[in-house]
Amino acid sequence: MSEILSSAQMRGIEQQAIASGAVTGLELMERAGAGVVAQIATAFPDLSPSTAVILCGPGNNGGDGFVIARLLHQRGWAIALYLLGDPARLPPDARTNHDRWLKTGPAHPWDDRQIGDRLGAMTSGLVVDGVFGTGLTRPMPPETTHTSQALDALRHRTPSARPRVVAVDIPSGISADSGANLGGAFWADLSVSFHRAKWGHYLEPAGLPEGGAACCGQVAVVDIGLPQDPAPDSVQLVARPAVFLGKSAQGHKYGHGHALVLSGGAGKGGAARLAARAALRVGAGLVTIAAPQPAIAEHAAQLNAIMLTALPDGYSLRGLLQDTRLNALCLGPGLGQSRAQDLVPAALWGRRATVLDADALSAFAEDPPLLFGQLHDKVVLTPHMGEFRRLFPDLSERLHTPAYSKIEAARAAAARAGCVVLLKGPDTVIADPSGRAALHAATGANAAPWLATAGSGDVLAGIIAGLMARGFAPFEAAASGAWLHAAAARAFGPGLIAEDLPEMLPQVFRDLGL
Numbered sequence: 001m002s003e004i005l006s007s008a009q010m011r012g013i014e015q016q017a018i019a020s021g022a023v024t025g026l027e028l029m030e031r032a033g034a035g036v037v038a039q040i041a042t043a044f045p046d047l048s049p050s051t052a053v054i055l056c057g058p059g060n061n062g063g064d065g066f067v068i069a070r071l072l073h074q075r076g077w078a079i080a081l082y083l084l085g086d087p088a089r090l091p092p093d094a095r096t097n098h099d100r101w102l103k104t105g106p107a108h109p110w111d112d113r114q115i116g117d118r119l120g121a122m123t124s125g126l127v128v129d130g131v132f133g134t135g136l137t138r139p140m141p142p143e144t145t146h147t148s149q150a151l152d153a154l155r156h157r158t159p160s161a162r163p164r165v166v167a168v169d170i171p172s173g174i175s176a177d178s179g180a181n182l183g184g185a186f187w188a189d190l191s192v193s194f195h196r197a198k199w200g201h202y203l204e205p206a207g208l209p210e211g212g213a214a215c216c217g218q219v220a221v222v223d224i225g226l227p228q229d230p231a232p233d234s235v236q237l238v239a240r241p242a243v244f245l246g247k248s249a250q251g252h253k254y255g256h257g258h259a260l261v262l263s264g265g266a267g268k269g270g271a272a273r274l275a276a277r278a279a280l281r282v283g284a285g286l287v288t289i290a291a292p293q294p295a296i297a298e299h300a301a302q303l304n305a306i307m308l309t310a311l312p313d314g315y316s317l318r319g320l321l322q323d324t325r326l327n328a329l330c331l332g333p334g335l336g337q338s339r340a341q342d343l344v345p346a347a348l349w350g351r352r353a354t355v356l357d358a359d360a361l362s363a364f365a366e367d368p369p370l371l372f373g374q375l376h377d378k379v380v381l382t383p384h385m386g387e388f389r390r391l392f393p394d395l396s397e398r399l400h401t402p403a404y405s406k407i408e409a410a411r412a413a414a415a416r417a418g419c420v421v422l423l424k425g426p427d428t429v430i431a432d433p434s435g436r437a438a439l440h441a442a443t444g445a446n447a448a449p450w451l452a453t454a455g456s457g458d459v460l461a462g463i464i465a466g467l468m469a470r471g472f473a474p475f476e477a478a479a480s481g482a483w484l485h486a487a488a489a490r491a492f493g494p495g496l497i498a499e500d501l502p503e504m505l506p507q508v509f510r511d512l513g514l
Ligand SMILES: NC(=O)C1=CN([C@@H]2O[C@H](COP(=O)(O)OP(=O)(O)OC[C@H]3O[C@@H](n4cnc5c(N)ncnc54)[C@H](OP(=O)(O)O)[C@@H]3O)[C@@H](O)[C@H]2O)[C@@H](O)CC1
Pocket: 014, 025, 028, 029, 030, 032, 057, 058, 059, 060, 061, 062, 063, 064, 091, 131, 132, 133, 134, 135, 136, 137, 138, 139, 140, 141, 168, 169, 170, 194, 224
């Protein structure tokens, strides 16, 4: 796991370091610029000095651009630098670096058409985007329209027939907090960020235009000498499971828990079987499907290692839960809303580790507080965006505000629900009521596009229930579950269907060294 920051957190860390006298803003800017130049050499080892077009904006992102221009020039690059805005109004450190640059070469006043034409004519070299970084909270100004269009056109050319595009910190126009394209955003092959990556590098708001995860390219982070202590309320990027998923040699099946997956009626049992199979593959010692009597024959025909029991209603679920060995529940996949309304209260009464997904969430769309009043701290809610909207309509609405991120929405939802919320998507956020949050980003180089397939969410619910049956805490089970789910999809690759996901878990475990 690695820490990722919001723009406000990053600003706070910088300001504190500067105020303490440990470092000056000018030193940070120099290190930032030098870091970008070093990362360019690492990411593009075949790139030899030719022409670099450096685009500088009116803030400190532009200040980094002047440093980069100076350092690239020292390495033999021919520099064409354009400045958006009035040099007299640059913030002090950026102004200092602007003035230093003028001893080497000119800063051309911004000319959108000229820049657009120039970029369009480039077949090699480098474009450095130092227009806006973490300070941008509104759409790109109209003076960048042609530049943005020219960059867009470059994106569709093969890399060998165009310049490399490098974003200083984050592509201009992408919100560092939400990943939203604020309007007219640029894109990059490489984004070089400072101290820590920002939320917006990995978040990808639904729909078009493309946002952070799609536009940032490869994300590199350089150390600029700021204190390494974790920020309060920091968010962790889930790079692999944070817990050891192996089993000890001495264990027996009862030591690995018993997961109960509640199934819907006849003809609706596939989703529960997918979840149950995933719970078993992820290592639950025993897994039972509890189904209404008419669905028993169908399940029996398809199950071997998974056990089966008839369960008509919530009353009988309370009875079943007298068996304290049943330590994790999974409700929702294929459950049907009326059965969910009956079973969810009984399941929550049992105070087991519980995953509520799909119908177990939608069944409370009319009255979300009715659900929230029954939740407890061993529950994980796993909504996709549509289910999230039904339970948290106000938070979902706020997500249309460009700077409001999925991380904040999931945190607010977890606080309201009083349990862990895993908000699904290519960018999956896991949050708990204390404000702890993690982001699993199956985006960019980590993408798992074949995961968008019927039944995939049922498997995720089963994986999380299985991990909780094994004794992992809800937050860890959810975060590790999201990782395992995407890793299984990547391990299978194209052609994946939901049935394949549980079957890939053994390979994923082997790759983890278990
Ligand atoms: N602080 C440090 O120590 C370090 C910072 N570093 C670097 O600084 C970057 C953050 O710098 P930043 O905070 O100055 O913000 P930045 O992204 O340059 O843009 C804000 C400027 O744009 C302006 N503006 C906004 N929207 C606009 C619009 N639509 N049209 C026109 N103008 C608009 C806005 O004006 P205002 O909103 O005040 O009107 C303001 O002037 C960060 O990403 C990293 O690269 C590194 O060097 C490490 C050390």
